[in-house]
Each structure stands twice: as C-alpha cells, then as structure tokens.
Amino acid sequence: MSVTDSSPLEIAKAASISSRSLAILPTEARNDALTAVHAALSSERSNILAANAEDLRLAAKAAEEGELSQSVLKRLDLGRQGKYEDMLKGILDVRALEDPINKVSLRTKLDDGLELERVTCPIGVLLIIFEARPEVIANIASLAIKSGNAAILKGGKETTLSFLSIARVISTALSNTSVPNAAIQLVTARSAIASLLTQDQHIDLCIPRGSNELVRYIKNNTRIPVLGHADGLCNIYIHSDADVDMAVKILLDAKLGYPAACNAVETLLIDESALSSVGAKIADALLQRGVSLRCDALSKAILARTLDAGKAAILQDAAETDFSTEFLAPILAIKTIPTPSTATSPTEAAYVSTSLAIAHINAHSSHHTDAIITANPVMAKQFQAGVDSACVFWNTSTRMADGMRFGFGTEVGISTNKIHARGPVGLEGIVIYKYLISGQGQVAGEYYEGEGGRKWKHERMEI
C-alpha cells in the first residue's frame, strides 16, 4: 500500500501494472500478506488510535459548529469498545475464506489433446470510494489482496489522519511481502475522484460505499462499470391471508431495525380486505413507536375507522411521490391493493391482487429487496417469480438482504445492477474468469463438416 499524491493517470497506470503481479501470486502469498497486515495493525494500535483521536477532535469541533452530523461523528471513533478488535478480526475472517481465484468452473474436451478450461481470476483494478469509517480501509485492502485485485482507495475526508496512519502501517507491512506496493494505493485528495473516474482504460470496476448521492454522482460520471446501489426503496406486500402476528413482527423489524439502511422497508402494500385486521395491528404498533404513516385514501379511511381516535388523528395523507421515496427515516407509505369485487373465485381474487402488487413494485421499487407476507405458497411463488428485484422474500424481513446474514462471510456491497453481480455481493463479485485451451497444434481450419474434416468432441469433463 502506498499513500500517493501522484496524478490520477499515474495512480491508475501503476495500479494496472501491479495488478498483473498480484494476480499471479499463489494463495499462500496473498494469505501471508494478510497475516502481515494483521500483525502490523495489532502492534501499531496505539499510534493509529492517536491519529484517530486527532480526527475525532477536529470532527467534534466541526460538529459543534454544525458542519458535521452527530451520526457521522459517532462512526469515526475507532477507539470505541470492540471496534479495533472487529477490524483486526475482519482481516483474519477474510484470510480464512476460500480462495476465490484459480477455480475451474468448466472443463471441456474439445478433441483428443485439446482441452478447454474456464478459470476464475481477478478483475484487475478496483476503485473504491467510501465514507468516513476508518476501519473500512483495512477491510477493503483485505478483500482486494485476497481476491488478487489491485485497489485504489479514497475515503471520507473526516478520517484522513486515521486513513494515513493505517495506510502507512499497511504499507510497511506489505513491503516485506510479495504484494507489490502499488497494488493498494490510498488517495487523499478529494479532487482526484473526478479524474480517477475517467481512467476507464486502467480501472475495471468502481465500488462506491456511501450515500445515495455519492453513488448517483459516480454512476453519472464514469464509464467504468459501477457495482452498488444508489437507492434502496424496498416494499412489503401483505396478502389478504397474512398472519397478523407475523406481519407485525416483520414490519417492526423492517421499518425500525435500522431505518437508515438500504434494506429498510419504505412502502407497505396491503390488500384492501386485510386493512381493518392486519393493517390496523401494524399501524397501531408502528404509530406506537413513533413511525409516521402516509396513507392513500382507502387505507386512511379504513385505518381511521379501526384505530383509536388518538392514533387515527395522526395518520397522514400520502402523495403519489411518497411511493417513490426512500425515506431512510421512521416514515412508511401505505398503499391499498384493491380486492377485486368481480372475481369469480377466491383464487382469482388472490391472483389479481398479487399481480397488482407485483406491477406496483416493478414500477416503483429500486429493485433491491421486496417481500410478500402470505400463507399461500402459490401466491408467494407468483410474487417471487414476478418481482424483478435482486432479493425477493417470502415471510421474512427485507433486512435479511445482507451478505453476512446470507452467510457470504464478507460483503463487497449490495448491487442493484442487472448484470455481473446482483444483491449482496461476496468475493465472487470481484472476480471474473478467463478461458484457457491446452492443445497440441490443432487449428480451427481442421474442423469442418464433410470428408477429411475433424469433428468436435465437446465432452464435459470432471472439474
């Protein structure tokens, strides 16, 4: 790792060149580098925490002057109970993961003595732009080294001193390993971002970890593929047959577990026929805990009739834009799915309602995570097939959309892209593959239909 004030072009070129040496290091060499980083960060703890304390002092001043929010201030503190240990443990956790590269995923005998293999390999150079969380630099450096990718890191400015201190420690540690120094570079100047985003010749993937605004700015200002999500507008649809207790429990978790998270629920869709029963219980529980409910006309009318007067009085009217808004706050938009009065059977009514919910979600969701609560597996299946989102859940909270909860060991980010990697992304999201053929001089022109032509064997081989 190096802390650099080279030009963005030089940084990107150096990363690209060093990525080639990093890519061919064996598993042990990459793991040994992680061991070295872990040891160095352990022994330099007090120096790093001193730098962090200075960041904190400056940030506290900025917060006093109203230039920084208390929530940002809080997450800068690397000295908080357990945080430094978690950072150190994270490095060992990544080291313990299965090596994501050099895995054969396809092997075909094209002909005698002519074998095709598809083998995973690093993508190349990652540009990772993240908010002011000092522990993230160690986490990201670990993921990059483990996967054989070079990385250019730019962190939030409020933790510059912590980053510099951590970067110097990692840099010294790596200099005694096989990982080339330019493989992990730390960029401190905010002005460098714009020009780094133009280096699509040398940078292969950009991973922003931060606010919606940051991600949106990056997506709109680069030709480098971007892995991530700008928005997390998650929906939960309550089908008419939903269990009341389950629905209340899931809504409380999805709305209040961490309202600022991308996987928190923002819109509740509920069948008209369930409003006075399940809907009222949910509304009661959420209002009790201070959540503002923005209701469409029908849900407001029915809930107002069912809730006690005090709660009925604080129901709000939803505007159409509320169903396209990521509140990131204790606010929930409620939309009624009308129960069709002309349906010829309960099955038909259920099908129509679920279709309406799916259509609303596909039009309004950010394609991150949406859920249905129903006792009917057929409706669940219809919903999971029909909703075009990275995660589509049945009878559980949207907050389950998370790499750690999915058992991926680590998380590179959550992607709402439609290609490459979707949903919570583990290490496999920062690798790609190449095709290798080993032959004995065979050439394409020898293979043709008819007399004298060689024939392809195309036999799938064991991996």
Place this chain on the structure above:
Amino acid sequence: MSVTDSSPLEIAKAASISSRSLAILPTEARNDALTAVHAALSSERSNILAANAEDLRLAAKAAEEGELSQSVLKRLDLGRQGKYEDMLKGILDVRALEDPINKVSLRTKLDDGLELERVTCPIGVLLIIFEARPEVIANIASLAIKSGNAAILKGGKETTLSFLSIARVISTALSNTSVPNAAIQLVTARSAIASLLTQDQHIDLCIPRGSNELVRYIKNNTRIPVLGHADGLCNIYIHSDADVDMAVKILLDAKLGYPAACNAVETLLIDESALSSVGAKIADALLQRGVSLRCDALSKAILARTLDAGKAAILQDAAETDFSTEFLAPILAIKTIPTPSTATSPTEAAYVSTSLAIAHINAHSSHHTDAIITANPVMAKQFQAGVDSACVFWNTSTRMADGMRFGFGTEVGISTNKIHARGPVGLEGIVIYKYLISGQGQVAGEYYEGEGGRKWKHERMEI
C-alpha cells in the same frame, strides 16, 4: 414481435413491461413459441426470399455505384445455398438448448424454516444492434425468447425489406403464443439508435454485433452496459523451443483462416533465438501466401539473412503503431523478444523471455485472445496465468476463440469486458440471478451474539 415506429421511449417502456410477462413463462411456453416461429418461417419462405431479392436488387445497384462493398452485398443474400435452412435449423438448435433460467445455483439453510436460494432469471430488456445479415434477426429473436429476455432489434439498413418481412412473419406466429407482442420489437429507423441508447432506465444490456466502429460508437454513447468487443488485437508468442511445423500450421490458420475475424492474429512475438529457425519457416510460408510482414529491426535483419533474396526483399519495417493495430487483413507485425544474454540458466532465460512477451501483450493486446507456442508446460502456465485476456491458449490457434468451437451451442457475442461475461458468450451471458428467501416470520433483529439471540446455521444445501 412487432415492427414499430413508436418513439424510442415508448419502445423501451413497452419492452420493459412485456419483459415481465415473458420472464415468468414456463420453459414449454418459450419453446412452443420457437416452434411456432420455425413453422411460420418455413411456410413463408418464398415471400421472405422475394423481399430479400428486392433488398439484393437495391444493394447490387448501390454496389455498382460504389456505395456498397461486394462483401456486404454477398452476405445479404438469404437465398444462397443452405442459408435459409441454416437459419431455420438455428431456431431448433436454440430450442434444444437447456433452459438457462430458473436454475438454482446456491441453496443455504440460514436457520430452521429459513431458506435462501439463488435462481437464474432473465436480465430484462436487451438492445441488439447488428449489421446487415438477414438471418440474424431469427437467431437473435430465438435467443431472446429462449432466455426470457425482451429484445429491441435494429438491423443494418441494407436488409430492411428482408427484416420487415421476417419480422411480420415472426410477429404473426408469436401472436398465437404466450410471448407478448412487445417482447420482440424491430426498429427500422437508424435515427432511433441514439435515443434508444439513452433509455438506460428501461434497457438493461446492449449487444452490438458489427464493425469495430459501431461497437466503439455505442460504448462511447450510452450508460447501458455493453456486451461485446470493439477490437480483436490477438497476439501469438513463439517461445524458443516451439515445434517448427506446429508453429507454421498455427500461424497459417490464425492469420489466413479468416483475416477479417476478431480472433485472427495480428502480432507475432518471437524469441530472438528462434528467429532464424522457426521464424524463417513461418515468414516463408506467410510470404508465399501473400501476407505482408512488418518486422522490427532485429527480426527483419535475421529473417533477411535467412530467407531467399526474393522474399527478403519484400519484408517491411514495422512502425511502433503496427503493434497496436488490428489489420483485419493479410498483414502481420513481428516483434522480437530479446534472448537475455546474461541469464545464468536456460530456465532463467526462458522465464525472462516469457515475462517480456506477457508484458508486451498486456500493454498492447485488446484482451480478446492471445496464445503461446512452446513445448515447455511451465512456460505455458506462466503465460496463461500472466496474460490478462479473455482467452489465453497454448499450442493452438487464436481462431479457436468461438462459442461454437467451445461447444456453447450458440454465441451471443465475444466479450472483452472485465465483468459479467468474458470471451465467447453463450446463453448464460444474457441471464442474471435473484435471491429468494422462504421464511416463517423470522426477522433480522432476532439474530445476534449473546443471550437470547438466535444463531445463523448457514448450512449449504443440496441443489
């Protein structure tokens, strides 16, 4: 399929909406649609060929007036021996492929009664822009229907009448199937391309099939991810120990099999010590067949000494730009890899030479396909690990880089992207996945370390 003169926004929106119905059709419904398309194109053969004949008549006139090349003219003719049959057979071939969607690739027991699945699904809406090959429309429509993706198709203007005729036949055939009409739309106005490229809200992936200029234009003018390759600058490196006959055979195939192909070789790298032996034989064979050789100083000097006077006289000087040029013609650039004179062992010399070849290729290749010819498996391994290209071959021709030759059944294109799909891309390049959870009311907040918290099971389940 519909032939449309709606606005690009309307086209993209309609495709997006219809993609949702197409995505949930069962395998049989999509296969039945292919059967119907096949039957309709079979029975409407004479009408389609009449339309194609009119395209040909107009194109022949344009060719006479020098406005169209003979090679374009040639590929317009759908009436040529076997071409219509191949088009029809292609539809049945695609139908016979394994369904690429609804395949479970991961199944994890998160907890009792809480299961995670990763299931393949269509990407959504594809924008496919292709050159004037009338049979391509049937091929692409088949791939889209098979994979459950909606597609917007824009073909080369010289075959407009053929496209219209084929599109009308396919449209009528699909109207009796479950595939929604707007799932496959044909756009004829060239002016529509620019605005379709701005519809990144509705179009998920763009696949250009045509000239380098077309692909480059598209890559530079859209935020929609582009699957494909603008360049095919392939290299072959001849290591000092390469077998002479094998090397000659591979070079003839790679340079002359189809010089205009993206997988044809453009630069030959050759060890200094092999120039007077293997190099001279290759040069002799290529010059014999009319290939122009553009040599760096050292290779020119050595080849001139070894070849007969007539051939020596027509060796050309390479400019530095020749090593970054995709000739797409019977021209080959030759670069010498110096044999290190200070190496302490043959092993060290071989390692250094191969490293130099790798460095040249990583700096100059288009990362499409590169090959090494050597008898030494260690050098082959070094080369295959070190070269950062989609396809890296040992002792075979770069022309092997092809979906049909790889046994993929069909080919969507060849990608030099570093994410999503790389190299020859089969149907799996136009699908993605989603994560589904089936639960029983479990929520994220229940799982935590310490007393009372539920613990994740994270057991890999059989697929």
